[in-house]
Amino acid sequence: MRKIALFGNPNVGKSSIFNLLTGLRQKVGNYPGMTVERKTGTLTFEGKKYEIIDLPGTYGIYPNSLDEQIVTNILNNPQHSQYPDLGVVISDPSNLKRSLLLLQQVRDLGIPCIFVINMMDEAEKMGITIDQKKMEELLETKVILTDVRHEMGFEELKQAFSLELEESESPYRVPKEFALAVEETIEALNAENSYKAWQLLSQKELDYLADEQIKEIESIRRKYQIIPRRLQVKEILRRYQTIDEILSKTVFQLEPKKNPVTEKLDQILMHPVAGYVIFFGLLLVIFQAIFAWAGPFMDGIDEGFAWLGQRIGSLLPEGPLNSFLTDGVIAGIGGIVIFVPQIAILFFFISLMEESGYMSRVVYLMDRWLKPFGLSGKSAVPLMSGAACAIPAVMSARNIENDKERLITMLVTPFMTCSARLPIYIVIIGLIIPDARFMGFQLQGIALFGMYILGILGALGSAWVLKKIIKTNFKSYLILELPTYKIPVWRNVLITVWEKSKGFLIGAGKIILAMSIILWVLGSFGIGEKFNNAEEIVAQKHPELSKEEFENEVTAHKLEYSFLGYMGQALEPIIKPLGYDWKMGIGLISSFAAREVFVGTMATVYSLGDTDNEMTIRERMANEINPNTGKPAYSFATGMSLLIFYAFAMQCMSTIAIVRKETGSWKWTIIQLVFMTGFAYLASLIVYQLLK
Amino acid sequence: MANPLTIFDLKVGESGRISGFTSQDVPMKLYELGLIPGTFITLKKRMLFGGPVCIQISNSASQIALRSTEANAILIEKLLVE
Numbered sequence: 001m002r003k004i005a006l007f008g009n010p011n012v013g014k015s016s017i018f019n020l021l022t023g024l025r026q027k028v029g030n031y032p033g034m035t036v037e038r039k040t041g042t043l044t045f046e047g048k049k050y051e052i053i054d055l056p057g058t059y060g061i062y063p064n065s066l067d068e069q070i071v072t073n074i075l076n077n078p079q080h081s082q083y084p085d086l087g088v089v090i091s092d093p094s095n096l097k098r099s100l101l102l103l104q105q106v107r108d109l110g111i112p113c114i115f116v117i118n119m120m121d122e123a124e125k126m127g128i129t130i131d132q133k134k135m136e137e138l139l140e141t142k143v144i145l146t147d148v149r150h151e152m153g154f155e156e157l158k159q160a161f162s163l164e165l166e167e168s169e170s171p172y173r174v175p176k177e178f179a180l181a182v183e184e185t186i187e188a189l190n191a192e193n194s195y196k197a198w199q200l201l202s203q204k205e206l207d208y209l210a211d212e213q214i215k216e217i218e219s220i221r222r223k224y225q226i227i228p229r230r231l232q233v234k235e236i237l238r239r240y241q242t243i244d245e246i247l248s249k250t251v252f253q254l255e256p257k258k259n260p261v262t263e264k265l266d267q268i269l270m271h272p273v274a275g276y277v278i279f280f281g282l283l284l285v286i287f288q289a290i291f292a293w294a295g296p297f298m299d300g301i302d303e304g305f306a307w308l309g310q311r312i313g314s315l316l317p318e319g320p321l322n323s324f325l326t327d328g329v330i331a332g333i334g335g336i337v338i339f340v341p342q343i344a345i346l347f348f349f350i351s352l353m354e355e356s357g358y359m360s361r362v363v364y365l366m367d368r369w370l371k372p373f374g375l376s377g378k379s380a381v382p383l384m385s386g387a388a389c390a391i392p393a394v395m396s397a398r399n400i401e402n403d404k405e406r407l408i409t410m411l412v413t414p415f416m417t418c419s420a421r422l423p424i425y426i427v428i429i430g431l432i433i434p435d436a437r438f439m440g441f442q443l444q445g446i447a448l449f450g451m452y453i454l455g456i457l458g459a460l461g462s463a464w465v466l467k468k469i470i471k472t473n474f475k476s477y478l479i480l481e482l483p484t485y486k487i488p489v490w491r492n493v494l495i496t497v498w499e500k501s502k503g504f505l506i507g508a509g510k511i512i513l514a515m516s517i518i519l520w521v522l523g524s525f526g527i528g529e530k531f532n533n534a535e536e537i538v539a540q541k542h543p544e545l546s547k548e549e550f551e552n553e554v555t556a557h558k559l560e561y562s563f564l565g566y567m568g569q570a571l572e573p574i575i576k577p578l579g580y581d582w583k584m585g586i587g588l589i590s591s592f593a594a595r596e597v598f599v600g601t602m603a604t605v606y607s608l609g610d611t612d613n614e615m616t617i618r619e620r621m622a623n624e625i626n627p628n629t630g631k632p633a634y635s636f637a638t639g640m641s642l643l644i645f646y647a648f649a650m651q652c653m654s655t656i657a658i659v660r661k662e663t664g665s666w667k668w669t670i671i672q673l674v675f676m677t678g679f680a681y682l683a684s685l686i687v688y689q690l691l692k
Numbered sequence: 693m694a695n696p697l698t699i700f701d702l703k704v705g706e707s708g709r710i711s712g713f714t715s716q717d718v719p720m721k722l723y724e725l726g727l728i729p730g731t732f733i734t735l736k737k738r739m740l741f742g743g744p745v746c747i748q749i750s751n752s753a754s755q756i757a758l759r760s761t762e763a764n765a766i767l768i769e770k771l772l773v774e
Contacts, residue, residue: 011754059724094753097726126753229716236723253751262753272740364757368743371759377744401721478744478759479721 305334332516374467386416432639
């Protein structure tokens, strides 16, 4: 299959073109050994099949971030599985200069390239005309004008995919003073052309080379006193000179560019005061929407799975298989699917903010306030997404250039109140906070809001601590392009929502499902007489029970003497100072897989067959007596202690897995786990001992 | 000049021509974005409390946000606004 790679600066509509070419025939994976998302898709046109590769947005081939490093690695290594047969460099009319820099660099590395000018509808508005023929002549390649909104120019683009282009006749000319060094590099390392040799001398990261080759390059650098950075600067300055010449002959502008809509919007949205008011107002609307809109869907899913469980339960004969399918598998899958509406809605808004260009403004607004905590304005996006789910949020930290800021962002994002904490908060707040109003505000609502604030404080506080500890060699900076506002392309928004939801279902779902099954096994089996003869023991103790009550009592008894029950009891001495009993211990152990498991587990522990009726769980929990104190198990002190514990503790295996993957380090993953859970333990201990 | 001007010294609405950098070590991204000596820029916005500034390269529709440290690293010659 012919490989076509899409290159381009951020914000030129590269993903729109990729989405339009491939539709849902997309595959999202990871680069081997790296965690940068790899997007590929297929296209069949006029009987030929193409593999389209959507590379991360980049300004040039000298990498500033992990995303850009990927592009450089592929370009410099023809053995790479993603090395393209044809490059498509995508640009937009307002930033042709930068895109031509990228085009020249990619082409000089020996990859034939065509040039696409996207967003041509904007060009008309800005009064820009482009002499396409002249540009093709000067660039010595095909130039295609496209417009995603009206699907203009795509036939021509697809046709161009089969072109066999000749190499440019005017490649990068190495400055005279470096001619000797370049020649020596060509000989010593068998570089194909002088620009490849130049790359070997000017790139800082050359991981794909053998050690001896790197030594060779270093000795040449020493001999000619070459500093890679100076070469890079020199190259860019030289290229911009010729690019200016090309542009002056091909691009004509009637009036100075102005974007009245963007300027007017920015006067409000980036205002030093009003900008923040609008941003926080918008956040409020988004969270309202997440809860209000997702509610009916979540109820529907909950009921749907309960119904499915009952149907299957009644179809199959009673026994371990029946219980495994209904309590283990179906309940497990239901517990994953239920979060999809919230995740979909959150990403709908995030994608809207990104598509419209507002997200860059958020980065601009937040940078000043996040910087003192060792974060960057770009951390605002992961932190916000963390309010839905830490897993996609940690992944979205990738475009932070500075390694220290990126690491801190990933380490503190799990403190943000994710949607999995919500069921626990709702149940416990319902138990310990009275359903009353104070100064017109609902008390329970204030408590929930307080938990969100606590999450933010946890994240910022630990970021501040980490800032003092982590060292870096890289300078932190913020250089951010603020694109003009655009009406979102709905196809892109929908594809993002689809992809993130699917990614969550499959990625996190696997772990949650596996954990539910393990829990079912641990909770359903046990050894010893007390477990095996549960029916008889219960019948002896409580002969007066009705059939249903009897069955519930047996379930509770079995659980107490199951493997899981023993684990909970083993944990009891450690959690007793926090005000918990062994039953909550089981909840803590099982919800280590994922926090939302807590409510379901407590339902099983308190011998309730189904979890879909939250009120009955709540009532049952309210009546529960702590065997250690003889007082209600969910007193105000214990409830607060549990809330604090779940606010801070790293109770999520999926997040641990994703942090390990994204940081590439067990050290930081374990530090995070110990720090979060240790801190949660201490905070809960203090809270319980004070309130008791 | 004893105290050369940087982008950070501009007032909102003022323009200047980039004349160089205070150090050899400024991020490559500045060059790639076209913030190179000779480029005309206008300061469009500035946040309170030393927050980032927002500049526009002449003839470009989009703007670029810079932290105070980056803005302070870019030397300029001031131009009078007409």
